[in-house]
Amino acid sequence: MRTASRVLNDDARVADLTRQRVQDVIRDLSFTPDSMARSLRAGTDATIGIVVESVDDPFFSKLVAAVELAASESERPVLIASTRRDADRERAVVEQLVRRRVSGLLLAPTAGDHSWLQPILAHTPVVLVDRPAPGLAADLVGVDDRAATASAVDHLASYGHRRIAYVGDDPGIPTSRARLAGYREAMAARGLDVSGDLIRADCPDPASAAAATATLLAEQAPTAIVSGATRCSLGVVPLLHSEKRTDVAVVGFGDFTMADTLEPGITVIDHPADAIGTEAVHRLTARLAQRDLPALTIHVPVHLIRRGSGELPV
Amino acid sequence: MRTASRVLNDDARVADLTRQRVQDVIRDLSFTPDSMARSLRAGTDATIGIVVESVDDPFFSKLVAAVELAASESERPVLIASTRRDADRERAVVEQLVRRRVSGLLLAPTAGDHSWLQPILAHTPVVLVDRPAPGLAADLVGVDDRAATASAVDHLASYGHRRIAYVGDDPGIPTSRARLAGYREAMAARGLDVSGDLIRADCPDPASAAAATATLLAEQAPTAIVSGATRCSLGVVPLLHSEKRTDVAVVGFGDFTMADTLEPGITVIDHPADAIGTEAVHRLTARLAQRDLPALTIHVPVHLIRRGSGELPV
DNA sequence: CTGGGTTGTGCCATCGATGGCACGGCAGAG
DNA sequence: CTCTGCCGTGCCATCGATGGCACAACCCAG
Numbered sequence: 001m002r003t004a005s006r007v008l009n010d011d012a013r014v015a016d017l018t019r020q021r022v023q024d025v026i027r028d029l030s031f032t033p034d035s036m037a038r039s040l041r042a043g044t045d046a047t048i049g050i051v052v053e054s055v056d057d058p059f060f061s062k063l064v065a066a067v068e069l070a071a072s073e074s075e076r077p078v079l080i081a082s083t084r085r086d087a088d089r090e091r092a093v094v095e096q097l098v099r100r101r102v103s104g105l106l107l108a109p110t111a112g113d114h115s116w117l118q119p120i121l122a123h124t125p126v127v128l129v130d131r132p133a134p135g136l137a138a139d140l141v142g143v144d145d146r147a148a149t150a151s152a153v154d155h156l157a158s159y160g161h162r163r164i165a166y167v168g169d170d171p172g173i174p175t176s177r178a179r180l181a182g183y184r185e186a187m188a189a190r191g192l193d194v195s196g197d198l199i200r201a202d203c204p205d206p207a208s209a210a211a212a213t214a215t216l217l218a219e220q221a222p223t224a225i226v227s228g229a230t231r232c233s234l235g236v237v238p239l240l241h242s243e244k245r246t247d248v249a250v251v252g253f254g255d256f257t258m259a260d261t262l263e264p265g266i267t268v269i270d271h272p273a274d275a276i277g278t279e280a281v282h283r284l285t286a287r288l289a290q291r292d293l294p295a296l297t298i299h300v301p302v303h304l305i306r307r308g309s310g311e312l313p314v
Numbered sequence: 315m316r317t318a319s320r321v322l323n324d325d326a327r328v329a330d331l332t333r334q335r336v337q338d339v340i341r342d343l344s345f346t347p348d349s350m351a352r353s354l355r356a357g358t359d360a361t362i363g364i365v366v367e368s369v370d371d372p373f374f375s376k377l378v379a380a381v382e383l384a385a386s387e388s389e390r391p392v393l394i395a396s397t398r399r400d401a402d403r404e405r406a407v408v409e410q411l412v413r414r415r416v417s418g419l420l421l422a423p424t425a426g427d428h429s430w431l432q433p434i435l436a437h438t439p440v441v442l443v444d445r446p447a448p449g450l451a452a453d454l455v456g457v458d459d460r461a462a463t464a465s466a467v468d469h470l471a472s473y474g475h476r477r478i479a480y481v482g483d484d485p486g487i488p489t490s491r492a493r494l495a496g497y498r499e500a501m502a503a504r505g506l507d508v509s510g511d512l513i514r515a516d517c518p519d520p521a522s523a524a525a526a527t528a529t530l531l532a533e534q535a536p537t538a539i540v541s542g543a544t545r546c547s548l549g550v551v552p553l554l555h556s557e558k559r560t561d562v563a564v565v566g567f568g569d570f571t572m573a574d575t576l577e578p579g580i581t582v583i584d585h586p587a588d589a590i591g592t593e594a595v596h597r598l599t600a601r602l603a604q605r606d607l608p609a610l611t612i613h614v615p616v617h618l619i620r621r622g623s624g625e626l627p628v
Numbered sequence: 629c630t631g632g633g634t635t636g637t638g639c640c641a642t643c644g645a646t647g648g649c650a651c652g653g654c655a656g657a658g
Numbered sequence: 659c660t661c662t663g664c665c666g667t668g669c670c671a672t673c674g675a676t677g678g679c680a681c682a683a684c685c686c687a688g
Contacts, residue, residue: 003636005676013635030433035413036350036359037674040643045350047393055382058571061375068369068396072407077414079361079391082382093386099349100391119344206575238575257372257571261520261552317666319646327665351644355673 008033039101048284049079049097050106051090052129058230058256059273060108063129066277067106074285076103087112098124104284106277109133111172125287129280131175132297139287140297141280145175145253146182148269148302152226152251153186155267155304160314161224161249162192165216167209167236168201168228176201179228179253198222209235217245223314230254230271237266249312251304260307267310275300322347353415362598363393363411364420365404366443372544372570373587374422377443380591381420388599390417401426412438418598420591423447425486439601443594445489446611453601454611455594459489459567460496462583462616466540466565467500469581469618474628475538475563476506479530481523481550482515482542490515493542493567512536523549531559537628544568544585551580563626565618574621581624589614 006014007022014022025031039045050067052060064080071078079102081093087110094117097105104125114133117126121138128140149166156164166183169176180201187194197220200212209232216222225248227233233252240248241262252259252268259266279300287293304310320328321336328336339345353359364381366374378394385392393416395407401424408431411419418439429449431440442454463480470478480497483490494515501508511534514526523546530536539562541547547566551573554562560578568585593614601607618624 001637002639002677006636009676011677015635018636032409032413034354034415034674035410036415037354037643038676040348040351040354040673041675041677043643054379055369056376056379058372058375061372061378062370064375064378064394065368065370065396068394072395075410077393077395077410080378080382080394081386081391082379095346096349096389096391099346101348101350210575234572234575238572242575242577258548258552261524261548261556263552263556315667316647316669320666323646325647329665332666348644351673352646353673354643355645355647357673 045101045103046074046076047079047100047102048076048104048106048281049081049094049100049102051081051083051093051097052108053085053110054082055080059130059254059271062273063108063277066274067281070278070281083108083110085110091116094120104288106280106284107133109136111174125284125291127280127284127287129276131173134174137295139283139293139295141276141283141300142175142298143271143276143302144299145178146185148253149179149182149226149228150186151302151304152253152269152310153183153190155310156224156226156249156251157186157190157192159224159249159311162314163198163220163222164192164224164226165198165220165222166201166226166228167203167212167216167232168199169204169209169231171201176228183226183228201228203232203235205231206235206238209233210239211235213239214243217243217248222248224249224251224312226250227252230256233259233266233268237262246309247312249310251310255305264309264312265307267307268305269302270305272300272302359415359417360388360390361393361414361416362390362418362420362595363395363408363414363416365395365397365407365411366422367399367424368396369394373444373568373585376587377422377591380588381595384592384595397422397424399424405430408434418602420594420598421447423450425488439598439605441594441598441601443590445487448488451609453597453607453609455590455597455614456489456612457585457590457616458613459492460499462567463493463496463540463542464500465616465618466567466583466624467497467504469624470538470540470563470565471500471504471506473538473563473625476628477512477534477536478506478538478540479512479534479536480515480540480542481517481526481530481546482513483518483523483545485515490542497540497542515542517546517549519545520549520552523547524553525549527553528557531557531562536562538563538565538626540564541566544570547573547580547582551576560623561626563624565624569619578623578626579621581621582619584617584619586614586616 007019068078083090090110106127106129108129113135115135117136126138128138130142132140168180171177184194203209203212213236227236254271255268318336321333382392397404404424420441420443422443427449428447431450440452442452444456446454482494485491498508517523517526527550541550566582569582573580
């Protein structure tokens with residue numbers, strides 16, 4: 001009935017007594033308005049979707065948590081989906097979300113070409129998180145990976161290190177490539193060895209990072225190691241402990257559990273998942289309010305967390 | 315038009331040529347059916363909601379990941395929301411999800427009374443995950459916490475330990491209480507000391523667990539420690555390392571990063587978030603297919619993972 | 629007694645997809 | 659020539675909430 005609708009939407013033309021009676025009935029029947037029908041009528045749905053590699057990953061779970069928090073502040077439900085690093089699956093889940101008419105999308109893209117997404121941008125705003133999508137002109141919220149590893153090198157060099165090794169994961173990933181490039185640049189800028197002997201940039205998991213660290217120690221005698229990813233740190237650090245080589249300085253990219261409880265604590269450049277998530281939601285809501293904004297790349301600042309391992313002298 | 319609808323729904327009464335032409339037009343206009351309007355019409359929405367304490371928690375992020383995977387197998391989108399241990403917020407997000415007409419709900423409840431949820435069960439199936447909700451008769455998928463810690467004690471006792479300490483978090487939480495009870499029972503069953511001197515069951519974070527462990531070592535000389543939660547293990551283990559007391563046996567409840575790379579590796583009773591998530595989705599879909607199932611408690615088996623720290627002799 | 633303000637009510641179109649029903653061609657079989 | 663598929667098409671109700679529009683009671687002031 002018309003009056004009920006007035007009560008639901010706080011229309012003024014309802015007497016207090018009637019309003020009260022309607023609300024009583026609502027309670028008695030435990031009536032809850034169907035927000036989907038509502039958004040169908042209104043043509044807008046507040047829901048945002050977030051697509052990541054995997055929720056079961058410390059970085060992405062922090063990211064999702066931050067997104068959920070930021071979204072809840074503007075009363076936006078959050079739909080999650082994961083790609084499992086599979087471009088086909090990514091496309092499938094993105095299309096599913098678009099079919100559901102989410103108001104906007106946050107996407108941590110897989111490595112492949114994303115030009116198929118371009119036409120979707122016309123009606124569904126997309127903000128990329130953490131890494132760019134090849135072939136797609138969209139907002140990107142992430143960190144300056146290149147500057148981050150460069151500052152790790154600078155930090156170690158300021159403690160006198162010259163033989164600084166690098167352990168990173170697959171350079172096929174744009175962010176990994178940028179981190180490696182940052183390391184190389186900073187080394188070169190100081191005239192240090194960048195021949196490649198000190199570089200092990202193909203360690204996609206802790207085990208291979210540990211193995212790479214072992215050969216580095218045996219063959220190259222580095223006095224410091226920059227780890228380009230949390231995944232790598234989880235191989236590098238335990239190996240240094242088991243080999244009793246905690247005298248080797250370490251700066252990791254990406255924080256991890258127990259980094260502060262080990263001895264020495266592991267100095268890291270934190271990968272600020274929460275700041276990225278929050279910023280990405282803000283950018284998305286800004287774009288929702290005004291659709292014709294230019295595609296922007298936003299770099300969230302990173303911070304070096306001194307815990308000891310990065311401040312070891314040569 | 316009618317024919318288009320036939321094509322969309324694979325109706326047989328369309329000639330192949332026409333079907334092809336319609337599909338061409340669909341592609342040209344990049345038309346995607348609105349699945350919300352669809353579910354409004356159909357009266358059903360496949361989406362399931364999951365409400366946890368926090369996505370940023372290793373256990374819950376694994377849980378959410380497993381749920382998302384299991385749900386995607388039956389083409390169900392997943393809405394997430396977090397309670398942040400706040401009963402009011404929990405209620406708000408649950409009601410939001412119900413308004414959206416999710417087909418079902420997975421809930422890791424906060425501690426308080428949940429009888430307000432009972433009327434909702436009539437139209438929205440709910441499966442509790444990990445822990446019961448006081449005042450609510452609903453399905454529960456979790457582990458047998460009591461048996462798990464009891465088996466930890468048994469395991470340590472089989473290696474000759476008699477002074478087995480317990481470090482756990484807040485016993486206000488039902489699962490923590492059950493774990494402590496399991497420890498007590500197993501100790502009592504073997505005639506071991508359960509006076510309470512060996513028990514520190516009020517450590518809600520790693521720091522307090524570390525402090526508790528320090529006083530235990532100093533005052534009670536335990537030869538083994540059962541840690542009742544991952545949060546506690548992250549305090550207990552680093553303290554044993556920094557005090558050079560890795561001779562003390564440890565069995566933790568809940569796996570954690572680096573547990574297998576430390577020396578010795580930390581023996582844990584796995585808290586199988588993935589199995590709980592998968593099983594919970596199965597139970598929910600079963601209940602969606604048949605609404606009048608009785609409320610069931612399902613215990614997912616736990617496994618002891620031997621890594622060394624639990625197999626140290628006295 | 630009348631005009632104006634306040635309220636309750638009914639009717640209906642709209643959002644997008646769906647599907648029942650009926651009808652009009654059109655073809656091949658009998 | 660007619661009958662029976664087969665197929666394209668138009669019309670309309672439905673899902674639940676919304677809100678414009680009109681209208682009928684009121685009460686109160688002028």
